[in-house]
Amino acid sequence: QKEVEQNSGPLSVPEGAIASLNCTYSDRGSQSFFWYRQYSGKSPELIMFIYSNGDKEDGRFTAQLNKASQYVSLLIRDSQPSDSATYLCAVIPGFSGGYNKLIFGAGTRLAVHP
Amino acid sequence: DAGVTQSPTHLIKTRGQHVTLRCSPISGHKSVSWYQQVLGQGPQFIFQYYEKEERGRGNFPDRFSARQFPNYSSELNVNALLLGDSALYLCASTLGRSYEQYFGPGTRLTVT
Numbered sequence: 001q002k003e004v005e006q007n008s009g010p011l012s013v014p015e016g017a018i019a020s021l022n023c024t025y026s027d028r029g030s031q032s033f034f035w036y037r038q039y040s041g042k043s044p045e046l047i048m049f050i051y052s053n054g055d056k057e058d059g060r061f062t063a064q065l066n067k068a069s070q071y072v073s074l075l076i077r078d079s080q081p082s083d084s085a086t087y088l089c090a091v092i093p094g095f096s097g098g099y100n101k102l103i104f105g106a107g108t109r110l111a112v113h114p
Numbered sequence: 115d116a117g118v119t120q121s122p123t124h125l126i127k128t129r130g131q132h133v134t135l136r137c138s139p140i141s142g143h144k145s146v147s148w149y150q151q152v153l154g155q156g157p158q159f160i161f162q163y164y165e166k167e168e169r170g171r172g173n174f175p176d177r178f179s180a181r182q183f184p185n186y187s188s189e190l191n192v193n194a195l196l197l198g199d200s201a202l203y204l205c206a207s208t209l210g211r212s213y214e215q216y217f218g219p220g221t222r223l224t225v226t
Binding site: 089092104 | 156213214
């Protein structure tokens with residue numbers, strides 16, 4: 001079982017729709033969760049982080065965390081073609097030996113079509 | 115404010131050679147982490163340094179080493195390059211002991 005799992009996609013949504021990206025993780029002790037956006041040929045860009053159960057909203061983005069079910073999701077409202085990218089879910093495991101290494105999923109490719 | 119900077123942007127090396135990659139963190143950030151990202155996968159953790167001390171090491175061979183300088187910049191060294199070392203090498207900086215990591219533009223290493 002992979003530590004962080006994501007559907008590779010592509011997830012195709014029409015412009016203006018809600019894109020829903022999901023991620024599950026295996027370490028029940030994980031406390032910190034992140035979403036990065038990565039355009040082709042570029043480096044990952046931090047767009048959301050969430051540490052507590054529930055929802056966290058920032059502009060068009062909402063991160064949702066459910067520790068009991070060990071999943072974290074990212075909703076993108078009013079999707080735009082510029083949102084087309086790979087979205088990486090990352091987790092800091094519960095026991096990281098005193099340092100904060102990120103464990104990444106392989107990413108979900110999102111395609112927003114006009 | 116300037117973000118994380120990395121140099122060089124691209125690099126082509128031959129098998130068996132050595133490479134040094136450089137990273138400068140965001141001003142005020144004292145922690146630097148290195149990741150390797152191969153095509154189609156998420157980044158994989160290599161090292162983390164905080165206040166010039168190695169805090170963590172990922173599952174990479176001893177050919178990989180790193181250090182952090184008094185100004186908090188960092189170098190990643192890879193010896194005896196293999197074809198499989200071809201990847202995007204990412205540096206991320208963190209403010210103190212917070213959790214959010216911000217990535218630089220990366221160095222694209224090609225080993226032929």
